[in-house]
Amino acid sequence: MAIGSTYKVVELVGSSSESVQQAIDGAIARAGQTIRNLDWFEVREIRGTIDGDKANWYQVKVGVGFRVDSGEDITED
Amino acid sequence: MAIGSTYKVVELVGSSSESVQQAIDGAIARAGQTIRNLDWFEVREIRGTIDGDKANWYQVKVGVGFRVDSGEDITED
């Protein structure tokens, strides 16, 4: 069929006190709790907060893409 | 009234095995299945996958904007 699946991208910010890597993984894991058919992610921003002379939270903005099935309510993602 | 309607923009990726044009239209048509009051779209990215020496899927990322009515649950879009 000529028209293929449609995907939706939601923008999440994962946070971690340990590393940029863990903040990315946390956002994806959280998405996986309630979204099916997760397909890809795109890192959009890396920032964080500082306490004293250390980053206490790494915050990574991630676009997470997933396939939306045909009957599914797209407004609910 | 001074404050007007609020609109929401969802980010979709339409896909087509035929053309960039059809991938755009597919994303909008899919949005129209479950979202009311669709108003405008913005093309944000054009890419795709290749099989052999041909694009087999054109993938177009599209921001789709729609008016949210006052009592409506905005989290559901």
Add this chain to the structure above:
Amino acid sequence: MAIGSTYKVVELVGSSSESVQQAIDGAIARAGQTIRNLDWFEVREIRGTIDGDKANWYQVKVGVGFRVDSGEDITED
């Protein structure tokens, strides 16, 4: 705990016949009607429509970020 909260960002366009400032505030107020735990906003685009020689609607695209609790259905935002 090393992994912190996850936040979600929705993209809204507020509109006002009066000012850019009011369009921003309108988008945030609308978000507050149905979204809990609103945390921050980011202005992404300022535009509008003109009638005669005056802007009749100021339209400001705003990313609105909020914390998503652990059990919450993320697809509903």
Add this chain to the structure above:
Amino acid sequence: MAIGSTYKVVELVGSSSESVQQAIDGAIARAGQTIRNLDWFEVREIRGTIDGDKANWYQVKVGVGFRVDSGEDITED
């Protein structure tokens, strides 16, 4: 008809000693003095000059779009 109107966008910088808002409005009002069929505007840059410890001029670069009628000389806008 399949092909619709063509619009032209001119880039103006409005200035005001009072506010960013007024600089936007000034650019649009000036456009309205000699351009018909103004349709929309897009804010492209916000800057200004400082005198002492105060902004004395707010300068806002605005793209102003208007419909060009068919017989009209497009070079004159």
Add this chain to the structure above:
Amino acid sequence: MAIGSTYKVVELVGSSSESVQQAIDGAIARAGQTIRNLDWFEVREIRGTIDGDKANWYQVKVGVGFRVDSGEDITED
């Protein structure tokens, strides 16, 4: 001669109810009605309006470049 021609770029938005391609072509055709020496174009934005679940207008912002001859009034383009 060391200094060559000067070119001017005007920003147009073509619109079509049929396709992105036709919106591009419409903008260029309209430019050609009143501007001589058209040389190149650059697509800057692809967007449009939606009616129901279909794009009713594709709108493509195009920079159109043309050579300005030496005696020509550049303010008229």
Add this chain to the structure above:
Amino acid sequence: MAIGSTYKVVELVGSSSESVQQAIDGAIARAGQTIRNLDWFEVREIRGTIDGDKANWYQVKVGVGFRVDSGEDITED
């Protein structure tokens, strides 16, 4: 003389509980307390924090440019 003045740009974030406009002005006023020869500003980012359904702090990132005199220690700005 062929070489003119050098200017330095510092990046400040002004904040206000009232408006974007006041956040810009606050950043410039603060710069004026300790920097001489302020010349221009450039708005680089508009964001803020939300409490409930209202922005409680508008935060505007502003580049502030000023002339540095010849004998002046440039590291101190």
Add this chain to the structure above:
Amino acid sequence: MAIGSTYKVVELVGSSSESVQQAIDGAIARAGQTIRNLDWFEVREIRGTIDGDKANWYQVKVGVGFRVDSGEDITED
């Protein structure tokens, strides 16, 4: 294995006298003549040349990605 394949992206400009779509396809087809393992493409720029009041060449800059096998000379792509 933890480290996966490496991909290379080459930047091509396809051209067509007919459409943007055909220019994209032409670039991919040309890549397929001498590059194996083509995987994806990304549209980076859409422009072209004008003759009279018509585009005579649509030119689309496309990044084309392909997997590079382990022993393969990467400098040759």
Add this chain to the structure above:
Amino acid sequence: MAIGSTYKVVELVGSSSESVQQAIDGAIARAGQTIRNLDWFEVREIRGTIDGDKANWYQVKVGVGFRVDSGEDITED
């Protein structure tokens, strides 16, 4: 008065067979032939054409800003 002058920015491409510098100057000089009250310029793109192993034309896209007087027909610039 609170509202100040309005400025218009036209986009020109200067060309030179000698240098980037001369292409910038050429665009400004050409603007000065027919536009009064030129005020500032912004370099937006530096490119050119190659013949053999040498650039034969340096092409620099420059935004040129000028003040538009109150009674002046803004469509003619």
Add this chain to the structure above:
Amino acid sequence: MAIGSTYKVVELVGSSSESVQQAIDGAIARAGQTIRNLDWFEVREIRGTIDGDKANWYQVKVGVGFRVDSGEDITED
């Protein structure tokens, strides 16, 4: 009070022979040696140098934001 604190952002490049993560942390730690009231950071660029077939230095450009107290000499940050 309506006007809140002003923050300053300095741009640092941290470097590490081990990882991107450590380069970020190094820049923040260095900032903390002489700057009080550090508040947040923004990653702006990730690059580095290569020796043989390995990165020997990861270099991360980071904007580091901190609150400037009212009497403090802002030129000294």
Add this chain to the structure above:
Amino acid sequence: MAIGSTYKVVELVGSSSESVQQAIDGAIARAGQTIRNLDWFEVREIRGTIDGDKANWYQVKVGVGFRVDSGEDITED
């Protein structure tokens, strides 16, 4: 001598099932297998694929720069 070395930049995408860091290192290591005189790298995009609720491949697009010697065939890199 006034003219120095020329460098070439190739765009690679490294992939790893473990971390963003390892995907960067993998791309550089792969480049080192067949390219001499590697000098620097620039991270251009961080993304990846998701399987279930986990990233299964981190994919990092990296520009890798290297010096090209004078007699060397530049088309082969």
Add this chain to the structure above:
Amino acid sequence: MAIGSTYKVVELVGSSSESVQQAIDGAIARAGQTIRNLDWFEVREIRGTIDGDKANWYQVKVGVGFRVDSGEDITED
């Protein structure tokens, strides 16, 4: 014929101890030593290294485009 030539763009960094202009020219000249059919260039980045209080190397990143003939091995450019 509807499908036209395909072009390839390679990214080079020219360097010069004298000027930005010479660094551009050096990159193009080096490209011309081994690449046929050079067509255009695009300046992408201007930077350099400093020794004491002077730039000792100007480094300009340039995209250089050239036509690839039909039978030619595209992986070798």
Add this chain to the structure above:
Amino acid sequence: MAIGSTYKVVELVGSSSESVQQAIDGAIARAGQTIRNLDWFEVREIRGTIDGDKANWYQVKVGVGFRVDSGEDITED
């Protein structure tokens, strides 16, 4: 040692009545008057002012990077 030096980047605007090249050099020379360990520069913006039909000041915004030694007060740069 795994953590390497930290660098700071200050943003300067050099100006020259003669050329873009001289404006770059002027900014670097001025930086060298009071900053030690200058290492690299990045051109961020090229603009200027016009008097009549000529640029009277070329203004180039340059990021200038330098190494900050360990005991050094980073706030003073």
